[in-house]
Amino acid sequence: MAGMQTPTARRTGGPRADGRSGRAAARTRRHMRVRKRVAGAAARPRLVVTRSARHVFAQLIDDAAGRTVASASSMDESVRGSDGDKRAKARRVGELLARRAAEAGVTAAVFDRGGYRYHGRVAALADGARAGGLEF
DSSP: OTTOOOHHHHHTTOBOTTSSBHHHHHHHHHHHHHHTTOOOOSSSOEEEEEEOSSOEEEEEEETTTTEEEEEEETTSHHHHTSOSOHHHHHHHHHHHHHHHHHHTTOOBOEEEOTTSOSSTHHHHHHHHHHHTTOBO
16 A cells, blocks of 8 residues: 555645646646647747746747747736736736737737636736737
8 A cells, every 4th residue: 555645635636656746737738738739930929828826927939930039927027016916917917928029029929828727817818918919
């Protein structure tokens, strides 16, 4: 019985043999499923959303060239010092990313939710990017 997981640990997303939790491994599988179909180009880069418990990060990536066109996060000074909950900050990150994309000459993008549900902070970031003038 040594080394076996308890049924409770498995249900709650406890550690697995590969060192990743069940929840993180499932998100990675979902992201890979989405990435099979979603690819960014110079004219229409991929808007990738990554979130942690405290922050949200967004990048516009040109997959053909393998470079980041623009990026923004809730750790930027203009967003970090602002008031509001995490959803409000995610919306500001989307608006900031849209502004930086316009400066780089990008008007349209393909949305990659990164394996996360299109809900809460992910949806708020997308709404902020749309409000800032980015199309997807």
